[in-house]
Amino acid sequence: MHGTVDTWTVVHHLWGAYFKGVLSLSWQTTLACATLWELFENTDAGIAFWAFLSIEFDGDTAAHAVTDILATMTGWCVSAL
DSSP: OOSSOOHHHHHHHHHHHHHHHTTOOOHHHHHHHHHHHHHHHTSHHHHHHHHHTTOOOOOOOHHHHHHHHHHHHHHHHHHHO
16 A cells, blocks of 8 residues: 555545444544554454455555544544534
């Protein structure tokens, strides 16, 4: 990934809305889940997970990972309205 926003940013936004709207998770739990996911996703195991699903992924930049976390939290906040 080279940019900070891509089509997966929308997916992160939707996950945030799902965490709040369907699972009723707190913002703290949602933030923890989003952060842990981004940490895992960028490990060798996370990259292998995407390869197993036949999705080309070679890791995120730090800026992109932060953008994904912010997108998740934005989805949570919109769902909380």
